Amino acid sequence: MQRAGELLRAGEVVALPTETVYGLAADARNERAVARIFELKGRPAHNPIIVHVSGVEMARRCAAEWPEAADRLAAAFWPGPLTLVVPRASALPGIVTAGGPTVGLRSSAHPLMHAVIRECGFPLAAPSANRANQLSPTTALHVESAFGAQLPLIVDGGACQVGIESTVVDLTVSPWRVLRPGMIHGGALRAALGSGPVDEIAPQPGPDDVLRSPGQLKTHYAPRAKLLVRTWRDEADLKAQVAALEGRVGGCFVLAHTVIPSGSEWGGISVIPHDPEAYARALYGELHRCDAAGAEWIVVETVPDEPEWHGIADRLRRASGGQS
Ligand code: TXA
Ligand code: MG
16 A cells, blocks of 8 residues: 555556456546556547545545535445546646546545555546456456556455446536446436436437547447347357357357356356346456457347346447447
């Protein structure tokens, strides 16, 4: 923690664990340090970065306005996988918010992330620790294979417990809206706020739209292999579907949770628990593994259309380039 604090105070970028995915952290007040994050990720300058805080008190210092809804959501879900978009304090350098008037704030539940922020005493700008448009990392090893020696320090906090990125909620519009679904779903937010939109999945912006949340871009979070989301009756049906794609069964990795193929011809078969929390925790690790094994196709069994699964369904949709 001390070493991370020293590096961050010196304006370096350090990889830190959070409960969702690993982050690439820098002093949010330091323009040059934040610029280094953009450079390392190959992230376009118009994509704002989430600022991680130790709690509501630090969050208020990063915000020009702290709406009552922010207090309620923070009381209900912080520390946790929820990012609140509020008006930005002018003290934060514009680079963090991509020049925009709002800032995304989050208090992570990971004890190491929390300890480092306390050690530093300042907020940390931290996007997911992957290169732009690639899969987010859920282990320190994923970060190391993406960045290796380019980082002075990767803090290993184990496998991420949530496994997909935080829910992002925009509180600067009325009614509030979900910019990026996650494991805290719309129903849970509505329950904490007492009102709000019923449709939690934000509309997809067109290519020329201003990026309200670039996490909404269609292909984001994508593995190298082509990914498809499909439903199959049995193994023969799945094979017929793969044949129709002109895919080789041997180059095809299957992620199943209910109808599980048994044949040995597949490149690989992963069984992910049929439980949204366990599924989210396992998903990126499985996708990283398929990529590392040289998968040509990843065929993922459709997940239930229920609020608890919407964040997962969103990531699968993006990973498939919106084709599923
Ligand atoms: O779980 C997470 O949120 C992880 C961990 C590291 O905290 N972070 C993460 O950051 O996923 P990143 O930068 O990969 O994704 C942040 C998302 C992007 O879609 C970004 O556009 C959006 O949040 N975002 C950040 N600041 C915003 C703002 N001021 N207004 C709207 N969207 C914002
Ligand atoms: Mg990201």
